[in-house]
Amino acid sequence: MEIRCIVKMGGAAITCKNELERINEENLDAVSSQLRQAMIPCSASVKTVGMDWSKRPGISEDVSSTLDDFCGDHTLNLLSNKFVVVHGAGSFGHFQASKSGVHKGGLDRPLVKAGFVATRISVTTLNLKIVRALAREGIPSIGMSPFACGWSTSKRNIASADLSMVAKAIESGFVPVLHGDAVFDEVQGCTILSGDVIIRHLAVLLKPEYVVFLTDVLGVYDCPPTVPDSVLLREIAVDEGGNWSVVKPTLRNMNKQVEITVAAHDTTGGMAAKISEAAMIAKHGIDVYIVKAATNHSLRALSGDLRGNIPDDWLGTIVRLTR
């Protein structure tokens, strides 16, 4: 089965990170539209036939008029490129998980058990919103919670992750939408399985042509992007052992310092973890693009325009195996 692309919708890109459970609607709509263009390239010129026929609070839409569009049965463009979507939690789930310590385990403690329930409610709420946004664009999206799929961890590493339903959904022409989730852990009882760990696991097993991380900044920088003179790392080379180094731009005074700087400033594990995760994927020969969501750069990355040479005017970070 030829998978074109696995996309990570970063929590920071699609939610308002500082406000509890608030979607960044504008970004989510733009990302959904770009995904439609990447999955169904010929859809740009025709009317989108939505697949979300449910009520939306505050929005009155006549569902039956949507259905009229299906009469000819030819208005829907079939998916030409197979995609899998994984999203993070952003302002959904983090609050519930951190207040209760779900990631540290201990399901016999009432607070942890309650936090497990509360976290799953929050992340599945976000999942449903994303599935609906994609469906409104005509993307046949199917929400699949790692917990319900039976995924579990051992000491926070994936212990069991049955991909058969994901594969079956892809084969049948759907786009599985997975997410960071609270799951059972064989050793500590429970933990949080992050979207990044899911991505790596899916990428190694499904071997897509490329993986795209959609974030809220242009890519990976040598120091926090808010710092003046911070430099966007354009290309990172990875060897088969997973070691990585910055190839472009040529960093004069920095050398190996970059890795340390990146790791040091990033207490949340965001960007340093992202490069390491990306390198773990890239070492299998799968290109990884880290790019700002809802920009022309993300559209080009999603559409596969970067598979050959990287255009000079493309902004983002490419993590790629040196052959």
Add this chain to the structure above:
Amino acid sequence: MEIRCIVKMGGAAITCKNELERINEENLDAVSSQLRQAMIPCSASVKTVGMDWSKRPGISEDVSSTLDDFCGDHTLNLLSNKFVVVHGAGSFGHFQASKSGVHKGGLDRPLVKAGFVATRISVTTLNLKIVRALAREGIPSIGMSPFACGWSTSKRNIASADLSMVAKAIESGFVPVLHGDAVFDEVQGCTILSGDVIIRHLAVLLKPEYVVFLTDVLGVYDCPPTVPDSVLLREIAVDEGGNWSVVKPTLRNMNKQVEITVAAHDTTGGMAAKISEAAMIAKHGIDVYIVKAATNHSLRALSGDLRGNIPDDWLGTIVRLTR
């Protein structure tokens, strides 16, 4: 593993059947409260500590005050009786499924594929609302979609239904909440797996002490309950072959006519299908109670008060194996 009870929340009992995607909030709250009393019998006297820490549109609740209640770690009453909840679709999902013909299969047709996506969005929306209502009552509920769990059918009968995640969730002290869902079918591509079929499958494999069907009428009648002089069937006896007959009340003029009458008036398959489904469960020695949701009768049924003799003042239908 000793499962106390599997509960079917009928779509008609928890949604407003004639209005698209409208929850019957009053009933759902009452049912959730009764389920708490049945699962956590000592909880009646103490304050409920909710497990839904997510925002609710139009309702401002301070989540952090909920969390303060957890400080002592002893305020939460642990589940003493193991339950599984399955719900129907009611006014969620039916519209999307019937408009597109998902139950008839044919995933290669764009309308069916879109309907599959739209149906899953609608039923998972309902599932999330029910999981949240239960969590607000302090029930550690976990939404588990049959589709994501990998359940599938062959010619509309269950072909594959891995119960390991359901069992694991129960063992860990959670209450799995399943639902009627759109699933893959080996022969026709896809279909609708109904809540009633799920209940039967779960009952046979998990062998609960009893099964409760919560509906919007008192139980099963000899003819539609809106007809004057319709008689509530109080007790139905089932033999090991699954054949059933009305034991109480003693029906003078009706004899075998009852079965035919029930089947004939019920074009939606509701009540006739319900007796047949109940008989398929009861023949395994599991009592089935069909009762009106959110009444004192449903509370007694859920609490297991009917396991011995049936009180004369209890109203509902019992379907039970004749030994």
